[in-house]
Amino acid sequence: MTDGIRLSEFRLDDGTRDLLGKEIAERVAATELDSDADEAILATIGAHALGNLLPGQVLHELEIFSVAGAHALILGNLPRQDFPDTPVHGYGDETGLAVINALHFGLLQLLGATPFAVSYENDGRLIRNVVPNPAASGITSSWGADSEFFWHSDQPHLPFGEPGTDPRLYVPHYLSFYAVRNDERVPTELTAVDGVAEALDEHTRTLLQRPEFAVGVPASNDMDGSVRELAPARLLETAPDGRLRARYDRGTTRGVTEEGATALAAFSESLTGAGSRELVLNAGDFMIFDNTRVLHRRKAFSPLPDAGARWLRRIYAS
Numbered sequence: 001m002t003d004g005i006r007l008s009e010f011r012l013d014d015g016t017r018d019l020l021g022k023e024i025a026e027r028v029a030a031t032e033l034d035s036d037a038d039e040a041i042l043a044t045i046g047a048h049a050l051g052n053l054l055p056g057q058v059l060h061e062l063e064i065f066s067v068a069g070a071h072a073l074i075l076g077n078l079p080r081q082d083f084p085d086t087p088v089h090g091y092g093d094e095t096g097l098a099v100i101n102a103l104h105f106g107l108l109q110l111l112g113a114t115p116f117a118v119s120y121e122n123d124g125r126l127i128r129n130v131v132p133n134p135a136a137s138g139i140t141s142s143w144g145a146d147s148e149f150f151w152h153s154d155q156p157h158l159p160f161g162e163p164g165t166d167p168r169l170y171v172p173h174y175l176s177f178y179a180v181r182n183d184e185r186v187p188t189e190l191t192a193v194d195g196v197a198e199a200l201d202e203h204t205r206t207l208l209q210r211p212e213f214a215v216g217v218p219a220s221n222d223m224d225g226s227v228r229e230l231a232p233a234r235l236l237e238t239a240p241d242g243r244l245r246a247r248y249d250r251g252t253t254r255g256v257t258e259e260g261a262t263a264l265a266a267f268s269e270s271l272t273g274a275g276s277r278e279l280v281l282n283a284g285d286f287m288i289f290d291n292t293r294v295l296h297r298r299k300a301f302s303p304l305p306d307a308g309a310r311w312l313r314r315i316y317a318s
């Protein structure tokens, strides 16, 4: 079955990668830059170097990504640096990662996206270390490994935002990742919302677009009394650009009417057999996908010993 994913994919040649790494390393070596306090400076350094050195076609694709309708974009073979052990307990020294942070924030700037954090997750920090945290064993969390994620969108209990608003109040439009290491070769799986919807019958599709659902806070979020469930909510809706978008997390979404519950069950059932694109990020790869038009999941995996365990860096952006 087709996954319906439209992916823009590019890979830097080694020469460009090395020049880019050298230029950014020189600029950040003269200073100390934290990924929260100095985000704007890191973005400026990264975007400047990327603007100078990326091929014109790649720059163009980054510029048009948010309007062109691709579901995801991968830019492979970016510079790496000397990496410390994987911070399996969640946080590590950010100033030592200034080269890759400049790249990540710089790419988001070129994509026209604003990075942000939500206060009730990840200690309010911009960059989430997606690592197999032993404390998250058995929990479905980006800090887990042994639990499988079912298809979902991130922060589905928030309303959809419009351009020119505070992104922290709304569903993250994009999830972006830089892969530090993924020697386990664990894929991130994507499936397109429009493809899933097309496979449903007309009646179910119509019901899913009615406000007959309640969507709660996923269990992986740190609890906070100010964050509640969104209800009544539509599971599917047409965005202002005419494209279909979804909010969904099987564990926290329920129908508030009998018809809604039936439609939700059909949607979940249809996802079980949905086609998916398995994207394995290698060290130095960047990926961004549209969290409103794509559902994602990750299967359970066995991490390597802590120091070399899978380590992705995730930033929300809108």
Ligand SMILES: [Fe+2]
Binding pocket: 152, 153, 154, 296
């Ligand atoms: Fe997720």
